[in-house]
Amino acid sequence: MARVGVFVCWCGSNIAKTVDVVKVAEAAGKLPSVAYSTDYKYMCSEPGQNLIKQAIEEHKLDRIVVASCSPRLHEPTFRRCISEAGLNPFMLEMANIREHCSWVHDDKEVASEKALDLIAMSVAKAVKNEALFSQEIPLTKKALVIGGGVAGIQVALDIADAGYKVTLVEKTPSIGGRMAQYDKTFPTLDCAACILTPKMVDAASHPNIEIMTYAEVEKVSGFVGNFEVTIRKKARSVDMKKCTGCGVCYEKCPKKLPSEFDCGLGQRKAIYVPFPQAVPNVPVIDRENCRYFADGGKCGVCAKICPSQAVDYTLEDEMITDKYGAIVAATGFQPWDPTPYTNLGYGRYPDVITSLQFERLFNASGPTEGKLVRPSDHKPPKNVVFISCIGSRDDEHGYPYCSKVCCMYNAKHALLLKEKVHDAQAYVFYMDIRANGKGYEEFVRRTIEKYGAIYLRGRVSRVFQDGEKLIVRGVDTLAGKPVEIEADMVVLAAAMEAQPDAKDLARMLGISTDEYNWFSEAHPKLKPVEVLTAGIYLAGACQYPKDIPDAVAQASGAAAKVVGLFAKESLQSEPTVAEVNEDTCVDCQLCKEVCPYTAIDTKTLTDRAGNPIRTVSCVNEGLCHGCGTCVAACRSSSIQLRGFKDNQILSEIDALAFAE
Amino acid sequence: MENELRQKAKELLESGQVKQVIGYEDGSTAFKSTPCFASSPEDADRLVWNPTCVNNLAVYLPSAVKQGKVAVAVKPCDGRSVVELIKEHQINRDDVVTMVVPCPGVLNPDALADIDPKTIKNIEWKGDGISVTTDSGEISIPREKAFLDKCLSCTLTDPAVTNIKLGDSPERSPLKDKDAAIAEYEKMSVDERRVFWAKEFTKCIRCYACRQACPACYCKECFVDKNGQVWALKSTDPEANWFFHMTRAMHLAGRCIGCGECERSCPMGIPLTLIGRTLEKDVEEMFGSGAGQDPDALPILGSFDLTKDPDPCPE
Ligand SMILES: Cc1cc2nc3c(=O)[nH]c(=O)nc-3n(C[C@H](O)[C@H](O)[C@H](O)COP(=O)(O)OP(=O)(O)OC[C@H]3O[C@@H](n4cnc5c(N)ncnc54)[C@H](O)[C@@H]3O)c2cc1C
Ligand code: SF4
Ligand code: SF4
Numbered sequence: 010m011a012r013v014g015v016f017v018c019w020c021g022s023n024i025a026k027t028v029d030v031v032k033v034a035e036a037a038g039k040l041p042s043v044a045y046s047t048d049y050k051y052m053c054s055e056p057g058q059n060l061i062k063q064a065i066e067e068h069k070l071d072r073i074v075v076a077s078c079s080p081r082l083h084e085p086t087f088r089r090c091i092s093e094a095g096l097n098p099f100m101l102e103m104a105n106i107r108e109h110c111s112w113v114h115d116d117k118e119v120a121s122e123k124a125l126d127l128i129a130m131s132v133a134k135a136v137k138n139e140a141l142f143s144q145e146i147p148l149t150k151k152a153l154v155i156g157g158g159v160a161g162i163q164v165a166l167d168i169a170d171a172g173y174k175v176t177l178v179e180k181t182p183s184i185g186g187r188m189a190q191y192d193k194t195f196p197t198l199d200c201a202a203c204i205l206t207p208k209m210v211d212a213a214s215h216p217n218i219e220i221m222t223y224a225e226v227e228k229v230s231g232f233v234g235n236f237e238v239t240i241r242k243k244a245r246s247v248d249m250k251k252c253t254g255c256g257v258c259y260e261k262c263p264k265k266l267p268s269e270f271d272c273g274l275g276q277r278k279a280i281y282v283p284f285p286q287a288v289p290n291v292p293v294i295d296r297e298n299c300r301y302f303a304d305g306g307k308c309g310v311c312a313k314i315c316p317s318q319a320v321d322y323t324l325e326d327e328m329i330t331d332k333y334g335a336i337v338a339a340t341g342f343q344p345w346d347p348t349p350y351t352n353l354g355y356g357r358y359p360d361v362i363t364s365l366q367f368e369r370l371f372n373a374s375g376p377t378e379g380k381l382v383r384p385s386d387h388k389p390p391k392n393v394v395f396i397s398c399i400g401s402r403d404d405e406h407g408y409p410y411c412s413k414v415c416c417m418y419n420a421k422h423a424l425l426l427k428e429k430v431h432d433a434q435a436y437v438f439y440m441d442i443r444a445n446g447k448g449y450e451e452f453v454r455r456t457i458e459k460y461g462a463i464y465l466r467g468r469v470s471r472v473f474q475d476g477e478k479l480i481v482r483g484v485d486t487l488a489g490k491p492v493e494i495e496a497d498m499v500v501l502a503a504a505m506e507a508q509p510d511a512k513d514l515a516r517m518l519g520i521s522t523d524e525y526n527w528f529s530e531a532h533p534k535l536k537p538v539e540v541l542t543a544g545i546y547l548a549g550a551c552q553y554p555k556d557i558p559d560a561v562a563q564a565s566g567a568a569a570k571v572v573g574l575f576a577k578e579s580l581q582s583e584p585t586v587a588e589v590n591e592d593t594c595v596d597c598q599l600c601k602e603v604c605p606y607t608a609i610d611t612k613t614l615t616d617r618a619g620n621p622i623r624t625v626s627c628v629n630e631g632l633c634h635g636c637g638t639c640v641a642a643c644r645s646s647s648i649q650l651r652g653f654k655d656n657q658i659l660s661e662i663d664a665l666a667f668a669e
Numbered sequence: 670m671e672n673e674l675r676q677k678a679k680e681l682l683e684s685g686q687v688k689q690v691i692g693y694e695d696g697s698t699a700f701k702s703t704p705c706f707a708s709s710p711e712d713a714d715r716l717v718w719n720p721t722c723v724n725n726l727a728v729y730l731p732s733a734v735k736q737g738k739v740a741v742a743v744k745p746c747d748g749r750s751v752v753e754l755i756k757e758h759q760i761n762r763d764d765v766v767t768m769v770v771p772c773p774g775v776l777n778p779d780a781l782a783d784i785d786p787k788t789i790k791n792i793e794w795k796g797d798g799i800s801v802t803t804d805s806g807e808i809s810i811p812r813e814k815a816f817l818d819k820c821l822s823c824t825l826t827d828p829a830v831t832n833i834k835l836g837d838s839p840e841r842s843p844l845k846d847k848d849a850a851i852a853e854y855e856k857m858s859v860d861e862r863r864v865f866w867a868k869e870f871t872k873c874i875r876c877y878a879c880r881q882a883c884p885a886c887y888c889k890e891c892f893v894d895k896n897g898q899v900w901a902l903k904s905t906d907p908e909a910n911w912f913f914h915m916t917r918a919m920h921l922a923g924r925c926i927g928c929g930e931c932e933r934s935c936p937m938g939i940p941l942t943l944i945g946r947t948l949e950k951d952v953e954e955m956f957g958s959g960a961g962q963d964p965d966a967l968p969i970l971g972s973f974d975l976t977k978d979p980d981p982c983p984e
Binding site for chain 2: 593594642
């Protein structure tokens, strides 16, 4: 026979004001299986807890019901308390007679009756409680960072500095991300390379960081503390160990192609490093375009010329599988393709370009070596029109969201234009100026007031070529009249959008994406770097458009979470997870299909000789969050949540339904 | 057609391609056929195909495939049960060979109400209805009277899991709307429906014939049979009856293919297909898909897509 102790808390006057705690405790003492009941002013206080411990000892109690506040608040407290008195912590039930009762009622009589009902339910459940035990889960103290942009680099450095190993996986041949493409960064205009390159080098030389470039995550399994990840290192065709980075290979390679890094404005070779400061400074062969691979081994110039014999056409993709305790996604964004704006002539007129292309045009290591000239005739532009919100805040062509950084880089571009070409004039068409960051508003004002940029609030209706000029027709809504500008160049501030493979990566990681494929955080305010899957964190623009300061701040936040996790010796599993009754499970796999955490797998039952009999579901306790979705779905009640089994819940319902 | 069926069955059994063929054979009376489990080529000679082949044989598949590969005669409607069983991992696609029979409609027992059953010798399809041979001659019964309600509104083509197609599919020219039966029901107010079902469920004797006949009720242990976690009383308490039927209905939502075996097997005449069809209509409207169409589709409970939720929870 179970011996339940009931402890009714006054919570000062919080409960006692509306619930007759003394009478309720007395009545609770008469409930079936209750061996002892009492009330006290503050059950959570030290004397209150001692009261419980003593009663357990004196009255040989084996299950405890504390009638007080929400378990959210004090369940851990009372679990600890009863386990100190020798009971299994899961022998505790809490009846919430504060939030669910005293705080929401004022009629004392009715509230007292309800309090007793709530206690009766908890007693009925407690009688059915079983001892539960958490398991120790080992923890691999090594982190995987996916994406080597500024955010990913920052995460890797912070975790590595704390003393833990990190693997940084980058899809392209070099780390650096978008920031490596910029010349100067708002709002302070420091040279992007001067602040980013040292970080890239630090990451590359850090003893705790392993960088894998030209690599992609192929498969992820496991759970917090124990992820198993397979990474595909694409065949670079250059031996990383032998290459000295001298660069003769790409000087001599005969095959020229548009450079992705220069957004098509410059050229690269079939063997190339994306930019001179690339980390690692080891070229890759773009096999699709290489003559050696196209013509069955004919060209071979790079291999012949390489003084270190580093070029190796036989290298193959390499698969590396390793264990990680935590994963940080830092895969950034991609610029949106503004072709749908047919009225603006992008793709039709060479001097209508995107902001990212503009960045490359005045970058000292860009295709023009920093000389700002127009793509069509290589003459410096005089009148340049910048158009905001291309694909942002635009349901019709692009996305309804604001890309957040465009207002600022437009101001940056307008300012730098004036610095490069002194007699130039910048025009900026905008919807609103969003300059909310430290020093941002001042920066925009400076661009307007000191650098004479002309800001026009309104949209552009059409851009068309008229001889040498581009005619920009729009409207200045503040002046209330149409404007027409003869421009030399038009720059479109294209939206930031999620990476095209974001959804695939999310699926692999078992995390969710929002309607625009940005990765979803666990809570928009209170858990901005976590996701719903434990052990996976977000950093940078893969979550939502961010500028560099925000991306770096979030990166350090994500690193702090990882370091916090790794500071533990091992992980404790939560015992209140799902459990399959293998006798009755029919392997319909509905539970597997509804589980939001991919915690359910199928396993084969065998006879004693090891012959397969049938298959059933099984729960990965590390992945299960105890949400109970599977329990609701299973038609034969073959999957149950420990601590919340059907018989426990049904007993509660019976206690309520059949109470006199 | 019957010969073609026997021939195919023989081939499959002789060549060892299947262990067993499940079809129909003559029953104890001429107006009822019974399931036939043929495991040798000789057995296959017993197979028949006529208007009395009403049973949905898919119900036998989950246990039959345990002995080896099975061929099964399915009507287009029953074929959808096979799809569901595959979708729900109860059978492997490779373990079953479906022999899809051309079905103009199957017998509605009410059609024989005016005929002395003892005199019936044979029943076959004729014209667009059936012909019943009795001791005193041949009686023709027109389609609208001869066939089950589900057949009169049938628009089905070959199921997505067809292996062997026997004969030519008959033309479909439904006489009735699929929802004609529930149209009347839907006119009732919620209170009227409650009264209606209270009366119907009071009749239930909890024999569980509906559950046993249902190809989708394959649980090893039904929720209602559980000990220790008692969801509903096992006695014929009216409320417990109600609870059993409503829970079973919920368990079938999005999975019921409307074969009507539950209602046909109910000795108390409870109109169970009304529940199935009403629920299926809701599922079709809310999820845009029905049961038994695509063996690779996710079950509706597992196919929830937040971005398509017409009524998202407020934050
Ligand atoms: C034109 C323009 C100008 C800007 N100017 C400024 C400025 O002056 N100041 C400022 O603060 N911000 C500026 N920004 C914003 C800035 O670019 C972002 O804040 C910053 O790049 C975000 O860094 P990130 O590391 O999150 O993403 P990214 O820079 O996008 O880096 C992501 C990295 O992940 C890699 N990756 C992607 N998918 C995978 C995968 N599946 N596996 C492995 N690796 C992957 C990518 O190759 C990339 O290297 C500008 C943006 C634009 C468009
Ligand atoms: S839903 Fe239930 S019966 Fe189906 S596989 Fe899961 S545990 Fe087994
Ligand atoms: S309780 Fe939730 S997380 Fe755990 S197995 Fe069931 S559905 Fe998955």
